Amino acid sequence: MNKPDDGGKSVRRRAGRPLSFDRDEALEQAMLLFWRHGYETTSINDLTRAMRITAPSLYTAFGDKRRLFLEAAQRYAGDPEASAAAIDNAPTACEAARSILQSAVVTFTGETTPRGCLLASATASGSSSAADVQDVVAGYRQHLRERVRARIERDIADKILPTETDAAALAGMVMAVLQGLSVLARDGASRASLSDIVDTALNAWPTARQS
Amino acid sequence: MNKPDDGGKSVRRRAGRPLSFDRDEALEQAMLLFWRHGYETTSINDLTRAMRITAPSLYTAFGDKRRLFLEAAQRYAGDPEASAAAIDNAPTACEAARSILQSAVVTFTGETTPRGCLLASATASGSSSAADVQDVVAGYRQHLRERVRARIERDIADKILPTETDAAALAGMVMAVLQGLSVLARDGASRASLSDIVDTALNAWPTARQS
DNA sequence: CTAGTTTCGTAACGATCGCTATGAATAAAC
DNA sequence: GTTTATTCATAGCGATCGTTACGAAACTAG
Numbered sequence: 001m002n003k004p005d006d007g008g009k010s011v012r013r014r015a016g017r018p019l020s021f022d023r024d025e026a027l028e029q030a031m032l033l034f035w036r037h038g039y040e041t042t043s044i045n046d047l048t049r050a051m052r053i054t055a056p057s058l059y060t061a062f063g064d065k066r067r068l069f070l071e072a073a074q075r076y077a078g079d080p081e082a083s084a085a086a087i088d089n090a091p092t093a094c095e096a097a098r099s100i101l102q103s104a105v106v107t108f109t110g111e112t113t114p115r116g117c118l119l120a121s122a123t124a125s126g127s128s129s130a131a132d133v134q135d136v137v138a139g140y141r142q143h144l145r146e147r148v149r150a151r152i153e154r155d156i157a158d159k160i161l162p163t164e165t166d167a168a169a170l171a172g173m174v175m176a177v178l179q180g181l182s183v184l185a186r187d188g189a190s191r192a193s194l195s196d197i198v199d200t201a202l203n204a205w206p207t208a209r210q211s
Numbered sequence: 212m213n214k215p216d217d218g219g220k221s222v223r224r225r226a227g228r229p230l231s232f233d234r235d236e237a238l239e240q241a242m243l244l245f246w247r248h249g250y251e252t253t254s255i256n257d258l259t260r261a262m263r264i265t266a267p268s269l270y271t272a273f274g275d276k277r278r279l280f281l282e283a284a285q286r287y288a289g290d291p292e293a294s295a296a297a298i299d300n301a302p303t304a305c306e307a308a309r310s311i312l313q314s315a316v317v318t319f320t321g322e323t324t325p326r327g328c329l330l331a332s333a334t335a336s337g338s339s340s341a342a343d344v345q346d347v348v349a350g351y352r353q354h355l356r357e358r359v360r361a362r363i364e365r366d367i368a369d370k371i372l373p374t375e376t377d378a379a380a381l382a383g384m385v386m387a388v389l390q391g392l393s394v395l396a397r398d399g400a401s402r403a404s405l406s407d408i409v410d411t412a413l414n415a416w417p418t419a420r421q422s
Numbered sequence: 423c424t425a426g427t428t429t430c431g432t433a434a435c436g437a438t439c440g441c442t443a444t445g446a447a448t449a450a451a452c
Numbered sequence: 453g454t455t456t457a458t459t460c461a462t463a464g465c466g467a468t469c470g471t472t473a474c475g476a477a478a479c480t481a482g
Contacts, residue, residue: 015451015455015456015458016449016450016456016457016458016459017447017448017449017459017460018448018458019459020459020460036336037337037338038335038337039336040252041336041338042338043338043438044440044441045438045439045440054461054462055440056442056459056460056462057459057460057461059440059441059442061459064441065440065441120335120394121335121336124249124331124332124335124397125247125252125333125335125336126249126252127252127254127257128248130252138397141398142398166407168404168407169408169411170411172395172407172408172411173412175391176387176391176392176394177387177388177391178391179390179393179394179395180387180390181387183331183335183386183390184386184387184390186335186349187349187352187353188349189383193379193380194383196377196379196380197384197387200377200380200381200383200384201388201415202415203417204413204415206414225426225427225480226427226480227426227427227428227429227478227479228427228428228430228478228479229429229478229479230429231429254469255469265430265431266470266472267429267430267431267432267471267472267473268430268431270472271428271429275471276470276471
């Protein structure tokens with residue numbers, strides 16, 4: 001089923017037996033499992049059972065465990081341009097942060113998905129052999145952090161925020177709260193309580209008249 | 212292996228070959244390894260190499276991997292009464308939170324220890340078979356969270372904080388920042404930058420004249 | 423000394439790890 | 453039909469997992 005991608009144009013199939021499973025659905029199940037149990041602590045056996053395919057099918061369709069995880073992480077992260085646009089198009093950096101954090105609260109406490117954040121927990125710890133995978137996931141965080149920081153600096157330039165605002169620290173606080181929410185969600189915190197935490201944290205946001 | 216306990220008084224050794232290693236030092240090395248690589252993603256082989264003992268020695272001295280980890284986590288957490296007293300004896304709840312977070316920043320960025328927080332990362336994800344260990348670690352977090360919340364409510368009762376202060380949300384924010392700092396520290400953030408994040412986050416603390 | 427107790431290193435247990443060789447099965451191309 | 457290409461299920465690869473049986477070694481008690 002669904003070859004890599006038509007790219008819009010239909011490409012003639014070469015030949016051979018067709019895929020007997022929905023690659024996209026299988027990837028979804030893999031993502032959910034990595035989300036719940038982490039990267040190294042999810043076994044191929046766990047994955048094949050959840051994806052309802054055999055090990056050879058998994059390897060031909062996704063390469064190996066590492067690439068399957070990276071693809072699942074990419075699926076979890078969603079379209080980077082869309083999230084970047086959401087940050088840039090928010091009325092203020094504070095509203096962008098609020099949107100990021102409140103959306104995260106919803107995601108982290110979904111009833112049909114694992115709790116917490118895949119990117120926060122799946123590679124939070126691991127053996128040395130998985131260092132490269134950890135680095136890729138850390139890159140997702142760094143990318144978001146930089147985006148938020150840039151958005152804050154735009155508000156500083158626009159006099160929405162005081163000129164003495166520490167953009168890096170403020171962006172860092174948003175990231176810290178974001179990652180922390182994942183832990184609290186895993187610990188069983190309710191959606192409402194996490195939402196209150198976000199509101200509380202955003203009280204740290206500087207206001208113009210402070211300058 | 213150490214009889215129940217001396218209870219402070221030296222008890223006559225029963226008999227048998229003496230331990231050839233320092234149990235406390237071995238536990239320290241195990242703690243550092245769990246800290247760096249996590250619970251399930253640290254193997255017995257890794258542990259025996261770092262602790263410089265053989266597998267049978269490990270099992271006779273510490274029971275099994277699970278109990279070794281729990282003992283290492285307890286060692287990492289330190290004396291619960293001491294940390295509780297530090298919170299209670301702080302001049303204000305805000306200063307208690309500042310102390311917790313700034314101490315964490317120092318711990319999370321130590322040059323001779325792994326980065327981040329053992330309790331935040333070692334069981335951030337894991338297989339179902341480690342659920343009980345995850346629960347114990349979550350208990351450490353819940354305990355601290357409750358302590359902080361109680362300290363905040365004391366400040367509310369003492370009119371140091373506005374009566375409408377949401378103690379649970381404020382304590383939750385402290386915990387979220389604490390756990391988030393661990394992730395940022397693992398990602399390589401400097402001690403100074405994390406310290407700035409703490410200062411920024413504490414700007415969210417309510418002030419009396421707001422009421 | 424001998425007897426009793428505990429730890430030592432070696433060596434290996436069964437189970438699971440990530441991964442793949444192999445050949446039958448199923449499709450399109452000719 | 454035959455050929456060619458791809459996926460299928462079975463079965464198993466070597467390595468590592470957590471854990472332990474075993475007997476020699478090292479101590480105390482008598």
